[in-house]
Amino acid sequence: MTTSEPGNRAIWKGRAWDFMEQAGMLVVLAGLVIYCALSVEHFASWQNLGSVLLAVSTVGMVSCTMLFCLASGSFDLSVGTLLPCAGIVAGLVMGKLDTWGWFPRLAAGIGAGLGFGALVGFINGFVVAKCKINPLITTLATMQLVRGFGLVISNSTSVTAFDPHFTVLGLGAFPVVHAADGGLLFQMTVPVWVCLGCFLFFGLLLQWTTFGRDTLAVGGNEEAARLAGVPVDRVKIIIFTMQGVVTAIAGILLFARNQAVQQNSSQGFELQVIAACVLGGVSLTGGIGRMSFVIAGVFIMGVVENAMALKHVEDSYRYVVSGGILLAAVLFDRLKQRAS
Amino acid sequence: MGEELLRFEGVEKVFPGVRALGGVSFGVKGGEVHALLGENGAGKSTLLKILSGVYRPDGGRLLVQGQARRFGTTVEALAAGVAVIYQELHLVPQLSVAENLFLGHLPTAAGVIRRGELYARAAEQLRVVGETIPPGTPVGRLPIGQRQMIEIAKALTRGARVLAFDEPTSSLSAREIGKLFEVIRELRRQGAAILYVTHRMEEVFALCDSGTVLRDGRHVATYESLRGVTQEQIVKAMVGREIADVYGRREGRGAADGQEQLRPAALEAIGIEGKGLRAAADVRVGSGEIVGVFGLVGAGRSELLKLIYGGERKRAGRVKVDGQEVSISAPRGGIRAGIVLCPEDRKKEGIIPMGSVMENINLSARRRGAIGGVGIRPGWERQNAAQRVRELGVRTPTLRQQIRNLSGGNQQKVILGRWLSERVRVMLLDEPTRGIDVGAKSDIYNILYRLAESGVGVLFVSSDLPEVLGVADRVVVMREGRISGEFLRAEATPERVMAAALPVKEEAAVEGGSAV
Numbered sequence: 129m130t131t132s133e134p135g136n137r138a139i140w141k142g143r144a145w146d147f148m149e150q151a152g153m154l155v156v157l158a159g160l161v162i163y164c165a166l167s168v169e170h171f172a173s174w175q176n177l178g179s180v181l182l183a184v185s186t187v188g189m190v191s192c193t194m195l196f197c198l199a200s201g202s203f204d205l206s207v208g209t210l211l212p213c214a215g216i217v218a219g220l221v222m223g224k225l226d227t228w229g230w231f232p233r234l235a236a237g238i239g240a241g242l243g244f245g246a247l248v249g250f251i252n253g254f255v256v257a258k259c260k261i262n263p264l265i266t267t268l269a270t271m272q273l274v275r276g277f278g279l280v281i282s283n284s285t286s287v288t289a290f291d292p293h294f295t296v297l298g299l300g301a302f303p304v305v306h307a308a309d310g311g312l313l314f315q316m317t318v319p320v321w322v323c324l325g326c327f328l329f330f331g332l333l334l335q336w337t338t339f340g341r342d343t344l345a346v347g348g349n350e351e352a353a354r355l356a357g358v359p360v361d362r363v364k365i366i367i368f369t370m371q372g373v374v375t376a377i378a379g380i381l382l383f384a385r386n387q388a389v390q391q392n393s394s395q396g397f398e399l400q401v402i403a404a405c406v407l408g409g410v411s412l413t414g415g416i417g418r419m420s421f422v423i424a425g426v427f428i429m430g431v432v433e434n435a436m437a438l439k440h441v442e443d444s445y446r447y448v449v450s451g452g453i454l455l456a457a458v459l460f461d462r463l464k465q466r467a468s
Numbered sequence: 469m470g471e472e473l474l475r476f477e478g479v480e481k482v483f484p485g486v487r488a489l490g491g492v493s494f495g496v497k498g499g500e501v502h503a504l505l506g507e508n509g510a511g512k513s514t515l516l517k518i519l520s521g522v523y524r525p526d527g528g529r530l531l532v533q534g535q536a537r538r539f540g541t542t543v544e545a546l547a548a549g550v551a552v553i554y555q556e557l558h559l560v561p562q563l564s565v566a567e568n569l570f571l572g573h574l575p576t577a578a579g580v581i582r583r584g585e586l587y588a589r590a591a592e593q594l595r596v597v598g599e600t601i602p603p604g605t606p607v608g609r610l611p612i613g614q615r616q617m618i619e620i621a622k623a624l625t626r627g628a629r630v631l632a633f634d635e636p637t638s639s640l641s642a643r644e645i646g647k648l649f650e651v652i653r654e655l656r657r658q659g660a661a662i663l664y665v666t667h668r669m670e671e672v673f674a675l676c677d678s679g680t681v682l683r684d685g686r687h688v689a690t691y692e693s694l695r696g697v698t699q700e701q702i703v704k705a706m707v708g709r710e711i712a713d714v715y716g717r718r719e720g721r722g723a724a725d726g727q728e729q730l731r732p733a734a735l736e737a738i739g740i741e742g743k744g745l746r747a748a749a750d751v752r753v754g755s756g757e758i759v760g761v762f763g764l765v766g767a768g769r770s771e772l773l774k775l776i777y778g779g780e781r782k783r784a785g786r787v788k789v790d791g792q793e794v795s796i797s798a799p800r801g802g803i804r805a806g807i808v809l810c811p812e813d814r815k816k817e818g819i820i821p822m823g824s825v826m827e828n829i830n831l832s833a834r835r836r837g838a839i840g841g842v843g844i845r846p847g848w849e850r851q852n853a854a855q856r857v858r859e860l861g862v863r864t865p866t867l868r869q870q871i872r873n874l875s876g877g878n879q880q881k882v883i884l885g886r887w888l889s890e891r892v893r894v895m896l897l898d899e900p901t902r903g904i905d906v907g908a909k910s911d912i913y914n915i916l917y918r919l920a921e922s923g924v925g926v927l928f929v930s931s932d933l934p935e936v937l938g939v940a941d942r943v944v945v946m947r948e949g950r951i952s953g954e955f956l957r958a959e960a961t962p963e964r965v966m967a968a969a970l971p972v973k974e975e976a977a978v979e980g981g982s983a984v
């Protein structure tokens with residue numbers, strides 16, 4: 129093939145877009161971190177790194193499975209009410225079994241919470257896949273069902289758990305580094321480790337397994353995937369069930385960390401999760417997604433919120449800023465699509 | 469013939485890794501139908517997209533009525549009197565015919581749509597293209613042929629003087645094609661300049677006055693008049709080699725006629741019933757046999773294939789592969805049994821558009837290559853994809869190219885590659901060469917011949933009668949949801965096959981009577 133001047137330029141332009149598509153948001157994240165480190169006091173410190181990690185861990189875990197949901201062309205709104213409800217279920221079961229030894233009691237409570245998450249997820253998946261109901265409607269309905277269920281079983285009050293065997297799941301940390309004056313310098317608690325584990329596990333699942341590839345194929349063109357022998361219904365049911373389980377894990381860890389949980393906490397959590405994914409570049413129409421996108425999205429959100437907190441920006445302004453960022457990200461995505 | 473209304477001068481367009489157009493120059497006069505020809509991926513659609521402002525050229529100029537133009541959007545192009553009718557039509561299905569026609573400049577009085585005037589003007593425009601559809605009908609309810617007419621009428625309401633058509637006939641029935649030709653001839657009489665893209669040679673000679681051939685984005689030839697030009701010359705210019713006989717009949721096939729039934733069966737489908745079929749259907753395909761299914765659009769051919777494959781649920785019927793009964797309730801089951809399907813609508817049912825060529829090839833077979841059926845082996849996938857691309861001659865810059873950027877013929881080869889990566893015993897194909905150029909067609913036929921030689925049973929559906937007669941060892945004809953005839957190659961004349969395919973009035977009446 130012969131090449132001439134304008135041709136080469138166009139090819140390079142294409143490569144540049146390719147690069148932006150693959151790594152774009154990670155570059156933005158790096159820029160953001162450098163900017164904050166230079167301009168926000170206390171930002172670049174071990175202590176603050178620890179608090180950013182902890183702050184994003186809950187959204188981070190759930191974003192991993194939301195990535196699968198979005199990549200397969202679906203949507204899940206029920207995570208916002210499932211998050212506290214799974215904690216409530218676990219807490220109530222543990223409370224009821226107070227005559228048992230600590231280990232079976234914990235196992236039963238956590239098992240109940242996870243089982244509840246799996247059940248909700250399975251119902252979502254089954255209704256979406258087998259009954260062909262729009263995921264938005266389906267999960268909107270289960271979101272309300274779960275909220276109602278949580279309010280009923282908890283009597284609309286908060287559920288607590290102080291058993292140190294349980295709260296270690298939220299508060300236990302390794303490594304713990306102390307400063308010279310004895311104050312806490314840096315620590316990574318269990319939720320942070322679990323979140324990092326989720327990034328790794330689901331990242332590998334998406335990129336390196338037939339299941340992950342099938343997920344992207346279903347999101348890219350469901351009918352073509354079906355006719356090519358991809359078990360579309362099964363893929364969807366598994367995705368929603370995973371989503372339920374991971375949300376329950378996140379909810380139980382959050383409960384252990386706070387030692388209390390209330391059904392009406394975590395308002396708008398589902399939107400935070402979806403926003404993080406979209407911000408990172410996961411396509412809302414399905415078929416496109418990578419774990420690196422999600423990591424970038426989650427941390428961009430986390431860093432911005434953290435920087436605003438350090439600068440003592442009022443809560444009401446924070447909504448404006450995070451909404452603005454999301455809008456910018458979506459517009460950028462649009463621009464990218466236009467260019468290709 | 470009038471003055472030149474449209475001219476391309478050294479037009480260039482480069483996509484990442486592909487030079488889609490490299491210096492294309494030719495002109496079209498008013499009152500002329502100019503054929504734009506070339507293999508899949510030659511750059512025809514790209515040129516039309518430059519004409520209508522979807523893409524901007526990387527080099528060269530576009531002259532409309534003698535003036536250099538550079539369109540940023542289709543709206544700008546339309547304002548300059550240039551309209552391109554794409555294969556995928558751009559109408560709003562929920563809106564009425566009239567609203568679609570005047571979308572963007574609806575006649576209003578103080579912001580309120582004047583329905584009476586709208587309908588009257590719409591009816592008038594529709595008459596120009598010979599349609600009498602009530603202007604209030606929602607477009608979504610109309611068959612594809614009528615939608616195309618509306619698209620043309622829409623271009624005319626904007627006063628288009630330059631019209632370009634991108635493979636307009638590929639999903640039309642014979643009658644609709646006839647009507648389209650009449651309208652195009654009428655436009656020519658009125659002095660419009662028309663650019664016509666097609667892969668069907670018979671259309672070129674029936675309709676066009678002049679023509680241009682592209683190959684790999686380069687300008688190969690322009691014929692000021694097609695008089696005296698032969699099909700062979702054009703095909704040679706397109707493909708760069710001679711294709712004596714597209715169907716390239718296999719040696720000795722004729723002699724084998726009559727013995728096909730003696731071969732062991734690769735596929736036996738017995739008493740298949742389901743949606744789209746009005747009577748139980750039996751189909752048998754011998755090992756190494758190629759069976760063509762002919763019929764008019766809507767005869768239930770695609771449905772039959774999907775029912776056999778497991779793409780639709782059967783109400784009744786059994787399927788045997790190599791004499792073994794197999795239970796198939798989903799495509800996966802069909803694939804495990806060795807039955808695969810290349811679906812009719814590549815875009816909707818075949819490809820994962822944003823997936824790469826490699827991804828699309830490995831979509832099914834990766835389960836065999838993966839560790840424990842789960843863990844992807846990138847090396848295996850790359851090698852498998854590279855092998856299929858080589859063996860089928862898929863034209864793509866890299867394995868990582870998104871498949872939606874490939875031309876139709878190359879997309880079809882990728883789908884064939886997907887199935888050649890599996891253990892195939894029976895290959896079902898639905899309109900395998902729709903929208904595909906001569907060169908790629910003959911490649912695809914050769915792939916089918918090779919498959920048959922290796923003992924695979926091939927069952928393909930086609931609306932192209934010469935293709936069915938040229939490729940199949942045996943022809944099955946369907947009419948109105950049932951099998952209405954079966955012919956060995958020696959008996960299959962166009963008249964007999966056509967007679968079996970056309971609806972029979974008397975029979976319909978008898979059926980109606982017996983149903984009461």
Ligand SMILES: Nc1ncnc2c1ncn2[C@@H]1O[C@H](COP(=O)(O)OP(=O)(O)OP(=O)(O)O)[C@@H](O)[C@H]1O
Nearest residue numbers: 483488508509510511512513514873874875876877
């Ligand atoms: N958006 C795109 N990005 C990258 N490559 C593209 C894009 N669009 C087209 N191409 C490439 O440009 C070349 C010309 O494609 P084009 O669609 O114009 O061919 P065509 O002549 O219309 O083929 P067909 O007969 O199959 O319709 C092909 O090699 C194709 O792969």
Ligand SMILES: [Mg+2]
Nearest residue numbers: 512513514634
């Ligand atoms: Mg084309």
